[in-house]
Amino acid sequence: MRASGSERHPGNVAGPWFVDRRCIDCDATRQVAPDLFTRVDRQSVVTRQPTTPAEEERMWRAALACPTKSVRRDPPQPRPPGLYPHEFADGVAYCGYNSPDSYGANSFLVRRPAGNVLVDSPRFVRPLVDHVAAHGGLAHVLLTHRDDVADAERWAQRFGARVWIHRADADAAPFATDVVDGDEPVEVQPELVLVPCPGHTRGSVLFLLEDRFLFTGDSLYWSRTHEDLAVHVRQTWYSLDVQLASLARVAEEHRFSAVLAGHGSRHETTREDMHDRLVALVDRHRADG
Ligand code: SF4
Incomplete structure (x- = not known):
């Protein structure tokens, strides 16, 4: 059977x-x-x-x-209320309810004076929707790349939010309102910047919040095994060489202390430590050829 x-x-x-x-x-x-x-x-x-x-x-x-x-x-028990979103740092919460449509990618909710922000999409489920509705709604849905769109359209429609994605991945989100071209950073809100990072996909981007939190999608993550920054080499769909060039540019031009990944763990350390680890990661993969 x-x-x-x-x-x-x-x-x-x-x-x-x-x-x-x-x-x-x-x-x-x-x-x-x-x-x-x-x-x-x-x-x-x-x-x-x-x-x-x-x-x-x-x-x-x-x-x-x-x-x-x-x-x-087994046996079942009633689920406790209020477990998600789970705030783990000033105004930044992990949404839980990972979607099968994004292969279980993490998504994040950020509370902001200029309007709340969703980074990638959890399932559109009642407990999360009610929480967002009770805490100011959503101003923006930020999509790191084509694979993590999931229920973004439903979130955007429910709250009248703008939706951001890079042009090279925009066919995955035809409902997007803000389609970004090129490879220069674009401000979404004060102290919230979209940073193009082609490589994992052609249209992959990062979102940098307050020079502290870097939302990376599948471009960069924290490895629990190696206790270090890492890239998903086997799941790099577009080009690892391009991704390494993108990450080298990020190390040169931006500072952050926390990495928050779609797939992979999140981690916070100092800006200097993150910078040094990112440079070393790029050098290591380039040396490996
Ligand atoms: S790894 Fe964990 S969260 Fe992902 S599908 Fe399996 S049990 Fe579910």
């Missing part, structure tokens, strides 16, 4: 929480609760059942982040 995918992965530890076989290995659970999940045969499994209220909360956050709803509990 063919498996439906809803059965437990045999690698899960015994207990109520488990991951089923529909997991697409997007990594979101392992970012949210690295102490409770690991990777086995290119899928996530539960390695330890939560035993404290904080761990229970992290498990629920992981379950709500999962794009395939693969993190489940």
Whole structure:
């Protein structure tokens, strides 16, 4: 009999929480609760059942982040309210509810005096929509590249938000209001800049907020394995050489202390440390040829 995918992965530890076989290995659970999940045969499994209220909360956050709803509990329990968006730094929150349409990419909500901003798109779900509606709506939806559009149109329509994307990826978001050309930075709001970064896709861009937070889409991420900045070499769809040139230019022209990725972990350190790591990353890959 063919498996439906809803059965437990045999690698899960015994207990109520488990991951089923529909997991697409997007990594979101392992970012949210690295102490409770690991990777086995290119899928996530539960390695330890939560035993404290904080761990229970992290498990629920992981379950709500999962794009395939693969993190489940038997017997079921009512989900706790208010877990997303999860603010982790001044006005910047992780949305959770990663979408299968973006292969489970992370998205972020930023509270701003000039109007709130969504970076890439989570699922258009009631708990998030209600939160955004109760906290000032949305002024802008910022798309880092063509792969992470997901429910952006629904978010933009619901809140009358402008939608930004680079021309080279704009066919993925024909509803966009602000299509950016060329390779020069463009101001979206005061202290919020779109920085073209072709490479992962032709139209990939970064969004730099307050010379601190760099929203990178799939152009750059923090590797938990190497505890360093990294690029998705095998998932570079356009050109790794072009991507390295783009990142070298970012290191020359911009400063940031936090990297917030679509796929991959986020991390904050000092601006100097980020700069040095980015330069070293580019040099390392160029030396590898
Ligand atoms: S979030 Fe879901 S799909 Fe992604 S790795 Fe975790 S269990 Fe798998």
